[in-house]
Amino acid sequence: MQGGMFPMDVRVRYAPSPTGLQHIGGVRTALFNYFFARSQHGVFILRVEDTDQGRSTPEALQDLYDTLGWLGVKWDEGPLVGGPHGPYIQSERFGLYQEYAKKLVDDGKAYPCYCSESRLAQLREAQTAAKSKEQGYDRHCRNLTAEQRTRYEDQGIKPVIRLKVPLEGSTTFHDVLMGDITRKNRDVNPDPVLLKSDGFPTYHLANVIDDHLMKITHIMRAQEWIPSGPLHVLLYEAFGWKVPTYCHLPMVMGKDGQKLSKRHGSTSVKEFREKGYLPEALTNYVSMVGWSYDGVKEFFTKDELETLFTLEKINKAPGVFDYKKLDWYNGMYIRAKSDSELAQLLTPYLIQASFVSDPPEQEHVSLIEKIVPIVKERLKVLSDVVDMTRYLFKDLPAPKIEELLPKNQDAATTVRALRKALPIVKRIGTRPDEELEQEIVSIANEMGIKINGIFMPIRVAVTGSTVSPPLFDSIRLLGLDTALLRLERAVTILSHQMGN
Template identity: 45%
Template sequence: MKEVRVRFAPSPTGYLHIGGLRTALYNYLFARHNKGKFVLRIEDTDRTRYVEGAIENLIESLQWAGVEHDEGVFLEEGKIVQRGEFGPYIQSERLDIYKKYVDQLIEKGYAYYCFCTKERLDKVREEQKIKGLIPRYDGLCRSLSLEEAKEKIANGEEYVVRLKLPPNKNIEFKDMVRGNITINTEDLDDQVLLKSDGYPTYHMAVVIDDHLMGITHIVRGEEWLPSTPKHVYLYEVFGWDKPIYVHLPTVLNKERKKLSKRHGDVSVGDFRGKGYLPEGLINYLALVGWSPEDNEELLTMEELIEKFKFERVSKTGGIFDKDKLDWVNGHYIRNYDLDKLTKMSIPYLKLTDHIDNKFIEENYDWIKTLVETVREGLSNLSEITEKVEVFFNNKIQPEDDEALNMLKLEETSTVLNAMKEELSKVDEVDEEFAKGIMKKIQKSTGIKGKKLYMPTRIALTGNNHGPELVSIIYLLGKQNIISRIKYVKENYM
């Protein structure tokens, strides 16, 4: 059986979009599931939209997400390098290759030189629109002989090269998501293959590259579906076996519109910057348009690889639901290795006014306990700055009337006095003391249950609910607890 080879081939026109990451992920999962190869190629023939640093961002984003390619374009010590036997993997370095195949098409009569100016083309399209026709090239230069065309070129006239589609021909291909598709050439345009600047269009370059790189399955967004018949026709005229096509549904927002910057975060960097874990984002993103047979929602990369099949990809757009992402990511945060999570949380903790490098260096174990204590309520790591604030502000504010009323109970004063009494017996609060203090207070006061634990929590944090009381007591330490008891007594009791 032929080795499965897939590719992710983005244009460096901006930072990696969440939809692009999903396309890369599906390519990766399919390749790994079938023990094939995953290629990263850069399609940079549109020089007008090239963005400096986009290739580096793309590779770093894929690395961060754990979507690893086998050949193509890599980053080594900050430099772009290429590895693999089918290079170059950057289209702008393959111009001679494309020119050779364009010349073949022209010589065989499958393509032609076009000398129409932009002004003429605009005018033709405008007239077609007025008549209610589909705007497309009217074929004026199709009738030029090769000798006439070459004479015009010799005279310095600017030109492009267009594909010469045959009249009234059905072009058929199979899509693994959408099934069998047939489109007639009467509904297609004579696509430009080579632009006036000498660069190929996507439609030419993609066919040449995919064939020469041995790509067996083309997995890309559904926006390329209308162009696919032209690509299939090129495979036919070159006499090449065409690949299997997979056109993925678009990633949509809750309003069922394409994700865009106007509606919030859309780049992988946006989510990475907010402290989403790569495992959480990848797990959720895999489910935006695909589901496993058992409908399981929490899946490791290994499980995704094992279960992934294109037959389970939806034909309709996948809804990107941030609330669902938060739920999935929160699961990973709660179950993540604590040491790793602490190190990942430190950049966000340093955004507070309370934690700097010196503090971290001197109190790393305390920071670890802090992260462990608050992670239950996190959906992403950027939220940690707000969650830890309660441990640094001794001016407690009851969160609502219920909390305020709880502080006013007679039992609350008794509990807090007993807590001060227990604190006076130690120099500092350690974990053992924090674990045992509430039982000692219960024994000395006879108060238990809600009237013991609720007022203690409210006096120390202002909140009715939250992290484990043992962790709160340990993290606050003796002096902060005493300060808070004093503040609460003076202001609310």
Template identity: 35%
Template structure:
């Protein structure tokens, strides 16, 4: 419908955090602008004074920045079409209303809420339904209107929908040709009694004044589109191209909501997802590159995104797929990127390790359902520890980057989310102490006939010999050789050592982990666990 340079906008309301559905809409607008060499505008629709807050605005801006969605015009950036907060644009709505009045396209309505409610009740009782505003004030004499306004009588301003208007038609970039009968469109309110604009009026004024060429938004706005087109026509403005996006559903086929788990962007950040992975995942909820490619980097998305590849089919939010995709992105990180991204999670692992009681503590093994629930929990770095401990953990992590770099090859292939780091690596920071898993204690160390005490003693002797280099490969080979002398199988030799050092039967590669720790601490752990498992 237009050959103008592309200008798109994302216009969230600061009445809450940035929802996953809103994030996808932002991604599509951003990617379309980048693919077409256009402009991505961020506008804050803050006309709901009771629910819009500065805190929510900052949360939305922070989430967009974390996702890496840079805007060309908007808050903190500026631009020639500002201001970019609706509450700062009231003069533009007043000017648009005056334009409509001059064109005879708007009129004052003095009907009270009680009068309208009574008409609605009567229509529903006698006619089987309410057909909308009946136009009581549509043709009041001009002098009467002016007199009543001058007298201070409360009123709203309504759009005068032409009686002879044919079907309201437009070509949606996703849904194709759409047509709505004009006769079902009543004379909608444009400006309320307090002078504030309604949503449909404000959004049209903003989009027109900001030169928006394409409106890409959720299909929950589809019913608003014919009403907005009527306003565009009444103002004499070009109608933009519309592209309505299908809903995002949970795995149960119902609209994504809190009952499905996390719903806002920062929850996913705090659960250890990478922004590139989340952008990739959300981009594919309704759009595809070629129907086959799953991993799509930002450069490709910004080069190849097009509206004709968006599907009308509702998308299903599959968190298992997101976990897999996030794991792919984690595995593609080099050690420097890993160290930077994992920093708060490594600090959390250090802080968790600081909380381990001195000596050997035997902790009950959680049931499987409890483990599953724990795996779904959000582990926010710093949560549950004092600010002093958290700052110290961050500082220690920065001061000892060799631990982070050493842990990189141990876990990089084993992570689907960064928030798994504390559980996998906290043992590195226990010092001489051990949080011993009860199941591992009984199944490995106290298993009858397993010779766990001999295995642990043999490995300890190798680790204690300071003539042996503190090197993973050589220590493992020397322990293996000692086990062969004692005719202890490798599994029965190394598993007791793993439990003694790491606290349970599952850990990153054992000797690669051991050499990241202090030799004295490793020996102290072995001694403490041996006393707990085999002592009288």
């Protein structure tokens, strides 16, 4: 089965740090890795990079699991499912990084640094003030004598371990999309920290060690990592390891061309989920920013993406996340649902709005079934159902006169129109819409007013809004009694107005 078609044993990973909710950019990376693995009959690995003890939280970890679960992204190796190269949570591999860091020090590829945070802060400040070309660490501890080191050790200073970046030469790495990227070694971070003083590795160290140990073949990550590519290659070389294939993914931007952030709107998958975006819509849309199949086909099931996805079709340029287009996709996917599926999806939102109980009473279950066909083509997101159907579940505040009055139509005319329409409304249950509508039209013609001169006040009276699902259906769902009550109230309000 393997062999000819997929000669390379593809192993890729999504390696987020659980420091916040999973966001659009992150899941796009996860999705691309996952699709690539599937399309190549390879292995998709999840690895949790929780080496920042200050920022990692259990909530964020849970959100990671929830999000991937919601999207239907299953990892072949990783936390919860295990695998031959575990553990897959970096904090559980704590000792390992220290061993490897020590090895680097022993080999003269890295060194302990005793500089205090305050010295580094001062250094940084001085550099920015002087607009110095030299930015970053000044390699103060690079060539400490054994004697100097023991003196620091005796003071009880816990050192960090820094990589000895070569002072000369340059480092090149190959990127599937970008081609060769070369950087002079003197432009690489001057001796970045590998192991922090709390004993945890930095991203650079942990990521290289784990990718090697987990036999990762392709590193697909966001383009923001390009600048540290040469540094990672230097690390692989220091260890004497094979460098994996890189594929830096274009970034996801906001409308203003900056990295997508909260200022642009929702960015966490959780928010999208809560608003009522469907996982298939989000997956489909997110996959289309930075990747395309042929520029024409735009609907892809997850299964299709798992076979059609190719690295070659990934775009190089960053892409703007278009909320409107996501809405469009979501609407399309909502309309593709069967009525009963949609009823199931909508129910939680009605429960949350306390329109119905949890679980809904039988009477409400059948009402929801009837609601579905009239809201289906109007929903952008599932939560829209709440505002759309409030009038069916809740008492309405008395409508205001201005809302009741159509444009260019006075109260007296409106009251007359309403009264004439009343008998029609009363027979609503037994007549087809076309007939009812025809009768309304006749009245309007008789009175010499616009059709909306009748429809609109009824709509406002019954639904409390100038925007609503079709009127006759709305009244049927509401029930004739309630509808008539609301109409009478409207007539009363308008009559009052006439008296003034």
